[in-house]
Structure formats: structure tokens, C-alpha cells
Amino acid sequence: MTTFGESHGVALGCIIDGCPAGLELNKEMIQKALNRRRPGVSPDGKLNASVTARTEADEVEILSGLFEGRTTGTPIALEVRNTSQHSKDYGNLDLTFRPGHADYTYDIKYKGNRDYRGGGRSSGRETLARVAAGAVASQLLAQYGIKITAYTIKAAGISAEKRNLSQIEENALRAPDNEAAKKMNARIEELRASGDSAGGVIECLVTGCPAGLGEPVFDKLDARLAHAVFSIGAVKGFEVGEGFAAARLKGSENNDAFRMAQDRVTKATNHAGGILGGISDGDDIIFRAAFKPTPSIAQTQQTVNRDHKDTDIEIHGRHDPVIAPRAVVVVESMAAIVIADMYLSSLGSKLDDLK
Amino acid sequence: MTTFGESHGVALGCIIDGCPAGLELNKEMIQKALNRRRPGVSPDGKLNASVTARTEADEVEILSGLFEGRTTGTPIALEVRNTSQHSKDYGNLDLTFRPGHADYTYDIKYKGNRDYRGGGRSSGRETLARVAAGAVASQLLAQYGIKITAYTIKAAGISAEKRNLSQIEENALRAPDNEAAKKMNARIEELRASGDSAGGVIECLVTGCPAGLGEPVFDKLDARLAHAVFSIGAVKGFEVGEGFAAARLKGSENNDAFRMAQDRVTKATNHAGGILGGISDGDDIIFRAAFKPTPSIAQTQQTVNRDHKDTDIEIHGRHDPVIAPRAVVVVESMAAIVIADMYLSSLGSKLDDLK
């Protein structure tokens, strides 16, 4: 998968290479995934407090790789045109580096050649191409019974107390706990009112993944997931299974006993999060990602400008006060892409795989 | 970098491609790094309680890529022969899957074709090749004033209270706090006596890294570090800067203000851990990795065997009761390899880089 596009450029999109031929591709499912990623839209389809309104349609177009509804094995190009990017007032973003953003690092890396409009390539809008590609990967994985579900388990310091997956799309936070979501929302509203923002943690559950995905050393399945999830902007932490908590456990607590159940090798517990030695063990894969608070806040902040003078900045406009709910879709997408990739690349690991 | 080798095979080693020509390579520094990785040797050169004795020399040999003491730009092959692998008793590791290990997942992935002796390719001994390659990368980075230092900040549930880097090599835990190290050691001895093991957290500090390393989207510097560190066995979590703590902070707390200082752009704080938008910002890079407790423990554990029958296992022999202290060298090595790689690949990001 290769992507392109800036927040306020002509279009964003991706090319997907290596998708097997013969997959019946449902364009509506791609569009639906993109709609879930759109800002300002709560799961019930209404605008809501925690996320801000944006009117862009994000309509996907399939440019290649599909014939009579099925993939042909050749590159699949997906594209979304930017429609509401015209006549914007970008304030002084061309001159002043926003704290917590990539403005300064892009500026120095590319020697001032930078599309500052809406953050350009570093905008969260870039994830649109990932979601489109992820929706293709998800459809491939669905053929093999692999399902990926992410949800917010922490926002603004408040944790979900349960994992009721059926509630995820019932609240604006995409938390598996409607009660907790209500409290998160209230706290976030307070923060927004004071010109501030909140961070969050997303958990992701992969069910139906067969044992044997992942390469022994450098391309361990968890290493590839870590790479993919950390490539999402605003991610500051990643953990699998017990994660950082494992560092506090004893070996006798953390090890998962193997047990036979209905002629299958299973684990009595799943502290490992479904990955042993970098290879999937057939159990549920569970990982979490920490998102920092939205860096664009209304409060006045100290910064410097391109002329290297100290100055202040106030960032106005529509910004999510918390990134996690929308990022849920992006995390699912990146997980789907990695697992589809590892599924395909694991073909041929043993002599029997060849005809 | 490509590596090869099993715990009890003929040799382990690596090929390093793309190291610039003209680097004066100090073989002693590679050997010293390998010695730091060796089990059973405390920083003061004595055997000690927390880590177990092994007598293997791990002598490195440079097979290619060096001429009259300098790199020639061609592949550098490094090799360490296994010397103490003969006439071992592997118990029933060929038949029984150790909980928390990769035995089962390798077995299913490779359909039973598995070198079970000492864990084969999944053994911690595999990291030897990483350390050798890392020692080359470190020497390259040293030319540009980039220095990488890792240390244990948590073990067996006990945290280092300070970051006194000069104490790291003064205690067996490689903690930057001799007092805390003493407590960790005592707790670990208790665990070992009860046939158990402990987890830990390693922190890594990169100083002198210029701004501008990292690619905007998929090959963000933190994504590459996450990949590299998660490819080390037993790692279950990775975070940069505030990491998971950032999820609890407000935007106004987590954002780092930019300030001019001596004509340079600096940050008033470093919650970001030196990386903004996936690109280094010129500040210190700080990340942490969580290691699970050593899975090889003396207590009796439930498991299954290759015939898919429930059974018990007791793992005897020399095993570190905590992985972190030795992994410190491996974390440094992986960080050095990634940063050297990003340093080289960032050449050509702007027109001025070309002559």
C-alpha cells in the first residue's frame, strides 16, 4: 500500500498492490469505513459535542484493479477528491510553528518546502487513504473469518469499565461502555470549554486469526503491528496483551498454560495477547495504542516563527478535542492491512504450501 | 542488516549492507558490546546473583567489508561461532512446548521443522547478531556526535528513582540508580529462589540526533523504532516521550512550547520525546520498552506436547531470572541501527542534498 495526498490538495488516495484476484469488492463497505472516519459525525449519524462538524463528503472512487465487481490481481487505486478546501484562511500557519505539530520538523527536513494549509501531508486527513485501503484488507480477511474491532478504552483520564462490543457504535466516543462514554464526553466538554483537549487509549481485538502469521526475527507480527500503529499521527505508545503491565508480573503469573480443548491447542489464559515469539498463536490478538491529546488547542501558546523569533499562537477552527474516537477506524485499518499482508507473505513458509 | 543463526547451530552473524566507505572500524568496540550482552557477567566483570553463568566467549570475526582498518562500502559480514553447544541434554524440549515461548508457534508455522535445541532461532542468543551490527552503527553515529544509552528503570516491580547514567555500569541491573538496583536484586533473588522470574522496563536516551530524521507517513522515526524494539523477543510494550501517560494529559500540559535559545529552535519541555510528526526535532529522543518476565521458570507448568496431549513441564538449567539488564545492550543496538539507517535514507530529502 502506498498513499498520497495533502489536507488541502486536489485529492488523497492509495494504490494497493498484491491483493489476490477474484475478491468480490464491495464499494459501499469502503465508503462506510470512510464515513466512520469523518469528523463531526457520531455513530448515530448526528453531529455531537465531542467532535466537530465538517461537511466534506469524502466520496471514494475506484480507479483500477476491479472488473465486473471482482479484483483482477492488478493494482487497486482508490481516490477521494478534496471538495471543501477552497478559499480557506490559514491564519499565519505558514509563518508560525504550532506546538505539538509537525510544522517545524517538516520545515527543517524539507527546507521550507511545505504545504502548510491544514497541516498538509501531516494532517489527520492523510488517514483517509489508510482507511480506504484497510476496508479492502478487511474484506479480504473476512473471507477467512478474521475480524478486527477497535474501541476507545480511555479518554480524558476516564476508563471503560467493561468490554461490551455492541455498545461501541452507540456512543460518540466509540467506547464499549455507554456509561463510561457519558462521563468521558462530559469531561471532554469541560476541557473544550477551557480551550483544552484530551488524550485517549484505543484497544484492538482481532478474532479468527490463524496460528503461524509473523516472521521469526525482524518481521514479528507484533513488530509489524507496532510499526503500523505508530505510523498513525499522535500515537505515543503501543502494547500487546499485558503490555507494560507484564513488566510487573512474575513469570508464573504471566505465562499462559497450554491446554488441549476439543482437539485444538489452546491457552488457559491470554496474557500474551495472541502472539508468541512474534508469531500468532491462534488465540485472540489484543493490542492497545495511546494517543496524545489533540495538539491544536484554543489557549494561547508560546512558539517560534519561521524567522526564528519567539512569538505566541492561538489556534482556532474546528478541531476534535480528542483524537481517539475517529482513530478507532484508523487503528482497525492499519491492523487489517498488516494482517492481510502477513497472511499473504506467510504463504510458502513450509514446503507443503507449494503445489 | 540481515542476520542468521540458531542457539546451538554452527554460528550466528549478520551482513551489514550500505555502511559508508571510509569508516575506521574498531573491532574491540564490537567485541566489548558483545561482552556486555553475555549472560552471567555483571558490569564489574564478576559473576553475580541476578544473572546466570555461561562460559561461552562469543568471539567476533570480521569476514568482509573492511580493508586496512576502514570500511570499503561493501557488505560487512560479522560472525560468532558457537563453541559450547556440544553434547547438551535438551530434556524433552523436542516434544513439549514451553509456555510463554515460541516453541508451539514455530512448530505450527514450519510444520514441525524446528531446531528445538536451546530454542533454536527463537533463542535470546539470536540478539548477538543485532549487537554486533549495532556496534558498527554506533561507531558510524559517533562520527556525528550521536550517542545512545539504555538502562533498566524498572525490574521486579521496583523503579529507579533517579537517572544517574554514570551508575549504569556499576550495578548488575544496569539501572541508573545503585540503591534501586540493590532492591531489585534482592527481590529478584527471592523470585529465583521460588522458581520464578521478573519483568522489567528499559529506557533509552539518544543525544545529539539532528532534526529531520524520519519519513512523514509510514516510516516515521518512532514507527521504525517501535518496529525495531518490538522485534526483540519478550518486548510487550513500547512508548515515546510521555507515552501512555500522554493519554491522561491535557493538550495544554502535553504540548511542548517552542523557544529560541542561542539562535536555535528548542522546546521548553520534551513531552514529545524528541519526535514530532514522526520526524526528529533535534531534542533528546527518549523511549521505553516493557519486557515480560523470563518465561523459563523452574516451577511446574501445564502445557501440551507435540502429540497434542496435556502434560506438565519443569524447565531447569541456566536462565536469567530477568531479561532487562542484558537487553539494555540489545535495545541500544536496535536504536543505533534504526537511526543510522534513517540518517542515511534522509540524505536526498531536499534538493540541496544533491551536489
Next chain:
Amino acid sequence: MTTFGESHGVALGCIIDGCPAGLELNKEMIQKALNRRRPGVSPDGKLNASVTARTEADEVEILSGLFEGRTTGTPIALEVRNTSQHSKDYGNLDLTFRPGHADYTYDIKYKGNRDYRGGGRSSGRETLARVAAGAVASQLLAQYGIKITAYTIKAAGISAEKRNLSQIEENALRAPDNEAAKKMNARIEELRASGDSAGGVIECLVTGCPAGLGEPVFDKLDARLAHAVFSIGAVKGFEVGEGFAAARLKGSENNDAFRMAQDRVTKATNHAGGILGGISDGDDIIFRAAFKPTPSIAQTQQTVNRDHKDTDIEIHGRHDPVIAPRAVVVVESMAAIVIADMYLSSLGSKLDDLK
């Protein structure tokens, strides 16, 4: 560079990754290159005998990676919409495999999932994306004085007798010899009249390329050029410098003596074609590619259909009776892409390249 698109799909295009920031990109030059690739248009802008008419505009759109006329270092997406693909009669191409085409091999590789309209992904129209990317690479190389020129030296068995580069765009064959071009044209007209087609040979000259491009073993500059040129459909041979003729020479004839000239190392002759040991030597790079005759011919041919029955096929419609003249632009494009790539990847081959 990654490309996508089928002959009669929605669009064709490419994503270019790694183009340095700060390059002033001239869209007109990209369009001009695409126009040179268009069928049915002779260099003088008139329709002509040797190549057939097609009315598609092939208008390029730049979707990303450019800001205020300069590259930003982020992915550059280029796209051309297909406009004349509607309401076509594809005859029985869905059922019958054309001899000399990829119909059968695609069919078996992708198990019948194949966009047969106009050849789909295997159509020569796919080269449009290469030409767009090549025009970007050429503009980058122009900054460093590197210039690439290809031309037809043989068509329908008739050879160019001279290398007058100023005549290339004066004749429909893009031959550096107007006299020879006239003879080629006449012979091709005869073939076309008899429902047949002709092959040809293209030569490519790269001037201004510095010494030192190419990697010592597997990514030799000539190996990369061979790969790139052979990836163009219909290419059956590739050679550098003396090429196949070198096999007939003696060492004393084929070796190029080194001589100092104006304080520079030069070669008295250039049998090597500018590449020694896979690395550019600073001299002109010269290579040739053999193109087979257009496989789509009007004569009745024997073939099989998808039901695996023997049958006959007659291919009508607008087909170039010779591929070479249009492929000239494609060869130039692939050479530009490879050399730009090697230019960028050769940064960092010696310690001095790093700051």
C-alpha cells in the same frame, strides 16, 4: 514509483515517492512527454502513415506533492483519466487469447479474473504512467546536467546509418536519420497493407551522468537499467555498449584505455557504454533495446479460446504496425527513473557524503 490503471478503466497514474523537496516542477513538460507517447501523432504534430490515429487527450493532473510550483518531498500523485474508453466493441477478446499477447498468461495467473478490454493492465497504455513519472525524474536530472535521449536505430529490418540527434523529432520513426526513416516507413507501409507488423531497436544515450552511480553486486547500474527496460512490454533484448558484439571481440579490442584529459580521467574509447563493474564511469551511457513486432495483426491466426478449443482470430482496429517510435519516450522515461533513483541512493556511499 508505483503505477496503476487499465487501458479501459477509469484512470491511469502513479505515485512517486522520494522526490527531493524544492524542485520546481513544470507540468507542461510532463504533458509534453505524454503527448510524445500518444499514438497516431508524428513529431510534426500531423497524423501519419506508420502510426494510427487515436483521439484521446491524455491530460495529466497533479494530485499531490506540489505546493506553489515546487515539490514538498511528499508523494507526488499523477493521474490521467481515460476519456474515450466508452461503448467499445471488444469483439471476442474475452473469449479468445491473442497470440503474442498476455491474455493467456493473465488468465491462468489470475484464474480468469481479467479486464480484457483493450488488454487491460497489459495494454501499452500502461506506459503512460511511466512516462508521467519519467518526466518528473528528467526534470530532477536536468538540475545536474544529466540528459537522456532515445531514438529508433532499426525498424522493419532497416538500420539508421547515422546518429544525427537533431533529426529524431523530424520523422515519424524517431530515427536519428531522416533518410533511413523514409525507407523504414515505406517498408512498414507494405507490411501494414499485408496485415502484418514490424519490430525495431531503440538506442538510448545518457550524457552528463557522474561516475559512481550503481551498487557493486546485485544493483549494478546496468542490471537496474536492464530490469527497467525489460519491464516495458514487447522488449526481448537489452545490451550495453558493445553488447552482444562484445562476445565476438578480443580483450585487446574491447578494453577501453584510460587516459587523462584536462585533468579528468577519461576513456580513449567507450566499448563499455559508460558502465564498468556495474558503476557509471563518467562517460556517456549507451544501451539498446530490441522490440518485437506488434503482436496485433490483421492476418488470420491460430489460437485457443477460454473453453480450451482450437480456433482462429483476426485482430482489427487501430494498432501501431511498429512499436519502437512511441516506445522511444518510454525507454527515456524508464532510464530517467532508474538514474534518478541511483543518484539518490548513491548518496551516503562514502563517509564524506554525511555532514
Next chain:
Amino acid sequence: MTTFGESHGVALGCIIDGCPAGLELNKEMIQKALNRRRPGVSPDGKLNASVTARTEADEVEILSGLFEGRTTGTPIALEVRNTSQHSKDYGNLDLTFRPGHADYTYDIKYKGNRDYRGGGRSSGRETLARVAAGAVASQLLAQYGIKITAYTIKAAGISAEKRNLSQIEENALRAPDNEAAKKMNARIEELRASGDSAGGVIECLVTGCPAGLGEPVFDKLDARLAHAVFSIGAVKGFEVGEGFAAARLKGSENNDAFRMAQDRVTKATNHAGGILGGISDGDDIIFRAAFKPTPSIAQTQQTVNRDHKDTDIEIHGRHDPVIAPRAVVVVESMAAIVIADMYLSSLGSKLDDLK
């Protein structure tokens, strides 16, 4: 596959990644392939006129990836120690660039950091690692009935008149025609006597290759073969099927008619050389490579030295007067590596390939 090693360094070797687990690997077959590559040994085991004597054993050692005689799916490292490299007299090769060699281009690329002993990394001895890896690939391919045979069809301007494959190992030229080999040998002896050398052409035949290998656009099977074969030192031309001759043919002559034969799709002729649209068509794959004459000749040649002064050079010592016979094994090896690679990477091209 990654390789390392210089002509007079400590060792040469390779790491093979991605070989499926469960392959019974025959070390003797690897050694036998290496022996065929050795200089100075004719197929009948005797020293002979056309190739010069060298006494090195080239003993291969398998360092990893094998357990109880079968591959484990983990990296296979193969190594050959240099044994006769000690106490050599390298004349003034450190100072003077040999015409037709890579001395000058390495020197400029790596700024003088160059192992000049025996040509260092640019020596033909580097192919030893390719042959070792190729012998592993060949054993994998043999499981699926794919067989690769190369042979000299032209040397010193004399062509083989027939393709009697059983005669290949009966003559020192590895020509499929003992009569022609005798003439080649005589002519080469004359050249050697006059301090000169000869070029040659090798043809390679792949039988049993299934249809469907190769990727549609950039990684066409012929493009990958072109890359691999052109990465062998001294290769100046590559062609598939009719190759350059196709440029002279008419479409009606060059197209291969499809015909059903015993329920299989076959081609009446094989001008294509077994590859259509970059994808294998199930027919024999045939390609040819042109080798330039050995650049090391005894005659006095003009050159320059590292101080950039004009000078003369005479190259003495043991050098093959013709490269082709030994390169036969290298060509086979590179073909085996590419086809094994494409075989594995083509898994997953259609939905049915996944379980």
C-alpha cells in the same frame, strides 16, 4: 539472498531468507555446484588449456537454517573460507586502474577505500556466493520438476552448431557441441598465446516451469531475469526467445500460435522464449547472455594511476582467457534464484491460493 566477501578477504558467503521449511538439503550438491564454478577444472576433472589452474578447495559450510538435514524456514547461511589468499604479490594494482575493470569506478565511488587485492568485491570470486545460493534454489525447484541448464553457445567468435545437452560436461567450454568446443578451444589458445582473450555467449534453458510466474508490470519474469543475469560481472547483453532477432521479424513470423495438445494449452512455436507479457506461459524458458572478453590480458595497455598520471599496465597471473564456461554455473544459479523467488512470491495471486 544477500552475499558478502572479497576475493582475498577472510571468507565469502550468503544468507538465504525465505526458503520454505522441510526441504531436504543435500550439502554435496552445493559443493558440486561450487566445484563446477572453480577455475582450471574441466568437466572431466582434469586441468585444461582454456582455463587456468587454481588450487583453492572452496569448501562450503552450512552455518544455520538446517536441522537434521531439513530446512527450518529460518535463514540459511553458507560460507566459504578463502585459503590461498595469503602472501600475494598484487603488483601495482593498488595504484593503477586496470582497463575494463571496476578499479576506477570503485575508487571514485568509495573515495579510495578499496580492497584492491585480486579485485576485492568486484572479483569474479564473488560469484561463489551466488552459486552456493543457487544450489539451494535448484534443490527447491527440483521438488516441482523445474530444471535449469546453461551452456556456451558461442566463444571466440565460434558458434555451437547443435544443442546436444549431454555433451555440455564433456568439453572444457561447456558447449552442447563437442566439435565446436574443439574449435573454440583452439582459437582461444591462439588468443592466449598472443596475450589476448575472448568473449562468449551463454544460453539457458528452463524446463518444467509452470505458467503464471511473473508480475504484470515492473517485476515481469523476464525483467527479473534480466536484472539477475546483468548483475553478473562481464555481462553486456541479455535476450529472451528470439531476442534481438525478433526486431527483424514480421509479426506473422514472430507470433506463436496457441494450440491445444493433450488437453493442455501449448504453443506451436516458441519465439517468445516461454514468457508472454512478463509471465511464464508454461513452455520452455530460453534466454541468452553475452559476456565480454576477459579484461585481464597480458598485452601492454594504456591506463592512468591513482595520482591521475597516464601510465602503462601489463597484467600477469592466472586468468581465464574466456569467462563463459565458468559463468555457465553462475547463470544457472541466478536463474534458479529468480525462479524460486517468483514461485514463492506468486503464491497468493488468486483467492484460491489462500486456505
